[in-house]
Amino acid sequence: MSKRLRSSEVCADCSGPDPSWASVNRGTFICDECCSVHRSLGRHISQVRHLKHTPWPPTLLQMVETLYNNGANSIWEHSLLDPASIMSGRRKANPQDKVHPNKAEFIRAKYQMLAFVHRLPCRDDDSVTAKDLSKQLHSSVRTGNLETCLRLLSLGAQANFFHPEKGNTPLHVASKAGQILQAELLAVYGADPGTQDASGKTPVDYARQGGHHELAERLVEIQYELTDRLAFYLCGRKPDHKNGQHFIIPQMADSSLDLSELAKAAKKKLQSLSNHLFEELAMDVYDEVDRRETDAVWLATQNHSTLVTETTVVPFLPVNPEYSSTRNQGRQKLARFNAHEFATLVIDILSDAKRRQQGSPLSGSKDNVELILKTVNNQHSIENQDNEQPDYDSVASDEDTDLEAAASKANRQKSLDSDLSDGPVTVQEFMEVKNALVASEAKIQQLMKVNNNLSDELRIMQKKASRLEKQNSTPESDYDNTPNDRDPDDLGSSRKGRQRSMVWQGDGSVPDPAEPHAAPSPVLPSTEDVIRKTEQITKNIQELLRAAQENKHDSYIPCSERIHTAVTEMAALFPKKPKSDMVRTSLRLLTSSAYRLQSECKKTLPGDPGPPTDIQLVTQQVIQCAYDIAKAAKQLVTITTKENN
Structure with a gap:
């Protein structure tokens, strides 16, 4: 354990003092409260470790500390550093904020939706963009500049990219240069130490050839990280890789073998x-x-x-x-x-x-x-x-x-x-x-x-319209926590450790309410019209939730169709290309959630080919889509109320 936890260190998400956890793949230190949200996101979003009570490979901890000390957090909060973000009402969480919904919404926006990262210029060929980023990563790992490489990875560079001209991967380059912290970062993002280059050599071979023995030993450990972790979990020991022992197989103490x-x-x-x-x-x-x-x-x-x-x-x-x-x-x-x-x-x-x-x-x-x-x-x-x-x-x-x-x-x-x-x-x-x-x-x-059960939700939904009318000019949250409107591939969604903010599972693409050739319009519909359409959406959602509560699965499709119609009517109130980013993202969430809802409800149709339908799973997905629709409608009411007053 290195000497760390200086008094000046603060949580990357809420600026609270004395963070005791780290998000390894994000290069940040976080407090207990924010860590509870990170844990609920899953390891594909944030890999958390306690700074004192979890065993750390020394160079892995050194990698996270280096990223933290060199401002890695600014990668995930790029747009929040722009003074214009204050004008738009976006801000990061404070230590005094409640975990739910304030800190949780901010953390999900920051890491899951990547709402604040730097956006690449639009290009027609996203694969070329990813390839260019990966080539930059390939060049950068020979240096000690970790935050540059993390920024490239956050934009979609591939940790396992095989350079067609050089004939090797970034991990080969880092290993040859003896950059152990770069190797740690690449491994966190899925780089494989066993990959062979055009000459048939692995990163381990290059580390040994260059006399970087600590790096070579660490790469072997990374190669066996999965089985080592499982063995250590059961018996508290790890294999001795230096002496050629690569597996420990714990044994059961009892002899009651199950031979059924x-x-x-x-x-x-x-x-x-x-x-x-x-x-x-x-x-x-x-x-x-x-x-x-x-x-x-x-x-x-x-x-x-x-x-x-x-x-x-x-x-x-x-x-x-x-x-x-x-x-x-x-x-x-x-x-x-x-x-x-x-x-x-x-x-x-x-x-x-x-x-x-x-x-x-x-x-x-x-x-x-x-x-x-x-x-x-x-x-x-x-x-x-x-x-x-x-x-x-x-x-x-x-x-x-x-x-x-x-x-x-x-x-x-x-x-x-x-x-x-x-x-x-x-x-x-x-x-x-x-x-x-x-x-x-x-x-x-x-x-x-x-627990709030479905009947509680029904009562909440029934009161939603009246609550919306009473909204004052202050938005529910002080930042834009809706999914960003770039293409998923812009962020390297296929890369290990990345998650798309919105998953479309239907048969076609989700229509974008903002037509590309239309001129941006600042004109918004009246608050009364938006509230009226929201009331209709809410009424239809009530029917759907009631059907879910009563296990009337055959009612899902007609309910979803009525919701979709109401959503379409509400979206039609707004200009084809709204000037406000918040309006565009809320409309996108509204319409895409309605399409996803229809797609999920269609899974209840009998005779559908493929694996048997898990009706409980479908119901969970249906309810989530309904919540997303209600959330987007509420955001639109809040925005129009603020703009029209």
């Missing part, structure tokens, strides 16, 4: 997965280990009198919209594995990873495989008895309406733990402590307490 047909089938299924699917499963388990370990640190470091609140709940892995719904469901169900089951899954992944790397044939091993993979894919028939409960978190665990799903999940976890008679295992006590946050009765009770 289910266990044999699960083992066979794991071994028969393609390398690609096996890697996906291993990565998902890695993320679950990270979630459980972070929860354990969270329990140990927080004020226990205020610990169990809606601001700290991350009961299962948040959604990554770049993954399929099936994979997201499987990832979240990993939280339901009790200590023995999860340890078994981790051990079998480690065993099979070693087998695959060494090229060993399938064996008839009698390893204990209790129920593994039973909840990780569509064919988990053993879980049918739980199908009436929603398992999918459609909004990354930070919306109140998802707390009911989280609470029911935690309840099922508790009953599962008590029903299964686990034999003694060497890691059981260790892992059960880490699982405490998931299984604790206190958290379940608190989740129930803070």
Whole structure:
């Protein structure tokens, strides 16, 4: 641990004193409250580590400190540094702001929607832009200028870019130059230390060839980071890579091997997965280990009198919209594995990873495989008895309406733990402590307490129109937290660690209310007209939520059509190309959410090809779309009220 936490350091998101967490991939230090929001976003948005209570590879911590000290935060708050942002009403959060909604909305806008990063000039060919950025990254990593490389990565440069003329990747260049901190940054953004260049050499080869032995050893560690992390989680030890030991396979202490047909089938299924699917499963388990370990640190470091609140709940892995719904469901169900089951899954992944790397044939091993993979894919028939409960978190665990799903999940976890008679295992006590946050009765009770169920939402929606009329000239938030209006590819959305702010899943493109050839118009409709259309939208949303509450799934499509019609009528009130950025982004959120709502509702149609429809998942997505529509309508009422007064 380096000498850090100087008194001058402040939280990157709210400027609060003495930040105790780091966002590794963002190069920032953050306070406890802001960290609770980061955790709910998921590792694909922010990878958090505690600065004192989490083990750090020294050079990884040095990399984050260097970025923080050299102003990496300005990358994510670029437009907020412009004096014009004050005029537009945008500002960052303050230490005194409430976590929800103030800090949470700002952090989501900053990191998830990338609302404040520098925008590239529009170009017809986005692939050329990404290629140019990647070439700049390729050149920059030979220097020690970390913040330049992070800026390029934030704009869409690819960490694994293979330079067609040079015949190598940025990590080859950094390794040859001995730039260990650049190597750390590239690895955080997905660079592979095992990639070969045109000569067949890896970054490890170049580091050793240049006499950069510390870098070479660190690259080997990064190459085995996934399996090392899983082994350390179970037994607190890591392999000795220097002496050629690359795997540790912990063993169960009990001898009650499960030789049932289910266990044999699960083992066979794991071994028969393609390398690609096996890697996906291993990565998902890695993320679950990270979630459980972070929860354990969270329990140990927080004020226990205020610990169990809606601001700290991350009961299962948040959604990554770049993954399929099936994979997201499987990832979240990993939280339901009790200590023995999860340890078994981790051990079998480690065993099979070693087998695959060494090229060993399938064996008839009698390893204990209790129920593994039973909840990780569509064919988990053993879980049918739980199908009436929603398992999918459609909004990354930070919306109140998802707390009911989280609470029911935690309840099922508790009953599962008590029903299964686990034999003694060497890691059981260790892992059960880490699982405490998931299984604790206190958290379940608190989740129930803070939960707003659908009937509550109906009452809120019924009062929305009257509340909107009473809005004063102050916007709900002091910054623009709607998705930016650039193309997703401008930010390298395919790169590891990046998430698009708005995912379109329909059959066509979302229409942009702003026509490119129309002249910008400052004219806005009257507040009364906007409120009237908002009341119609609200009424239609009430019908949809009532149908969801009463499980009338066949009503989803007609309800969504009525909502879409009302949204179209409301959008038609505004000029084709509004002059205000806030109006354009709110209209975009309004119309795209209406289209996404229709797309989700169509999934309830019978006879749809593909995997069976998970009606609970569809309902969660439908509700989220309805919330987005209501939010956008409220923003438009607020804007027109302010502009017309």
